[in-house]
Amino acid sequence: MKKYRRIITIVLDSLGIGAMKDSPDYGDVGVDTLGHIVEVMGGLNIPNLQKLGLANLHSLTNVPPVNSPLGYYCSLREISNGKDTMTGHWELMGLRVDTPFQTFTETGFPPELISELEARTGHRVIGNKSASGTEIIEELGEEHIATGAMIVYTSADSVLQICCNEETFGLQELYRCCEIARELTLRDEWKVGRVIARPFVGKKRGEFRRTSNRHDYALKPFGSTVLNALKDKGFDVISVGKIKDIFDGEGITAAYKSQSSVHGMEQTIDIARTDFYGFCFVNLVDFDALWGHRRNPKGYGEEIEKFDVKLGELLPLLKNDDLLILTADHGNDPTYTGTDHTREKVPFLAYSPSMTGFGPLPEQETFAVIGATIADNFGVSMPKNTIGTSLLHLLQ
Known part of the structure; x- marks a missing residue:
């Protein structure tokens, strides 16, 4: 008999808990995503996270520790070279990433890449800079609709994003162009972690809205992960949110796309009501995408409080042979300079x-x-060639 029949691991995307010794090597000095958010907010209403020991693990302004937490807690350091989504998630499942993925945040993509992308797709490229997805649609959406040119942009992540209007450009044409971009960016000099299709609707500035038909084209992991090992032995491996995209479907038996972090928790709650046997792996991206990169500590804090409400709905559904693990994949301190992720420890x-x-x-x-x-x-x-040592014997 296995100790736990079901394990649910929820990644609160970017919820770091303080700098590592090597954080200054990544340009991150004094960063602390969770601590600084709570400091700005003057406290948070997170009773369920408190019960699990979050305030025992990390000192939080006006959020006291509890005398008897429900479970175990510690901090985890990142051993891989990087501070991005794929590096963090791949390490969670046993892969050590020594060569960081390419980013083009400061310069945009090289002219040679853009020229080849235009030639292969038959569409001119506009944008080619680091930008917020919603802002670049407002800036270039009307030009895109009028000319058929593709909006190409990046971010602080290792990504190439193509943004096009579903109604005028066509969803399948957007996907075709992204598949070409993925092929081109497999080259070492242009290699990015993900190519992302970012469709939107609307006819003019002020009316544009991104749709849920986003599609990620990720690199395949360079080796087998714990997900593959579980699937190969016949266990359920259920993905919620962008987990399937991060692992390019490797080791996944069922996948659920989420429209928001709250929706992701609602899906997780529904899955907890089923009789699966194995592992449910959840990513809640809004902490990072909506608030961390946009340097909005208030929005981030409120998102944590929304999560805590849903956590309170999940906890009573857990059975004696269930294990819940909460963690993160990197930091994204919304009080820090710039818009990049921050190199931080994460909670366990x-x-x-x-x-x-x-x-x-x-x-x-x-x-x-x-x-x-x-x-x-x-x-x-x-x-x-995977890494990691089990903590199972400590969870008594």
């Missing part, structure tokens, strides 16, 4: 109704302890 909060103990665990040197713990629980071997 673990709870099961069957636990008889609680309290702090030692800080861990890699996110990969999560994948190793999951593999250990289900009795599957860690794939070749």
Whole structure:
């Protein structure tokens, strides 16, 4: 018998909890996503996260620790070279990334790439800069509709994004162009983690709205992960949010796209009501995409409070043979300069109704302890060349 029949791991995308020793090497000095958000807000109403020990793990303004947390908690350091979504998630599932993905935040994409993209797709490119997705639609949407030129842009992530109007350009044509962009950006000098199709609707400035038909074209992981190991042994591996895209579908048995982080939690709650056997892996992206990159600590804080409400709905559904793990993939301090992710430690909060103990665990040197713990629980071997040591024996 496995210790837990179901494990649910929720990634609160970008909810870092303070700088690592090497954070200054990444340009991040004194960063603390969660701490600074709570400081700006003057506190947060997060009773369920408090019960799980978040305020015991990290000192928070006007959010006191509790005497007897429900489970175990510690901080995790990132051992990979990077601070982006794919690096963090791949490490969570056992892969150490030593070569960071390419970013084009400061310069835009090279003329040679843009020229080849135009020739292969048959569409002129406009934009080619780092920008907010909603802002660049307002800036260039009307020109795009009038001329058929593709809006191409990037961000602080390793991404190439193509933004086109569903009604005038066509969704399938957008996907075709993104597939070409993905092929081109497999070259080492242009290699980005993801190409993203960003469709929108509307006819003029002020009316434009992005749709839920976004599609990510991610690099395949360079090796097998814990997800592959679980799937190969017949366990359910359920993806919620952008997990499937991050792993390019590798090791996933069922996937649910989310329209928001609240929707992602509603999907997770529905999944918890089913009798799956295995692993449910959830990413809640709004913390990062809507608030971190836009340097909005108030919006970020309110998003955390919304999550806490949904967490309160999930906790009573957990059975004695369920394990819940809450974590993050990097930081994105909304009080820091620029719009980039921040290199930070992340939380590890673990709870099961069957636990008889609680309290702090030692800080861990890699996110990969999560994948190793999951593999250990289900009795599957860690794939070749993966990292991480199980914490399962500590979760009593």
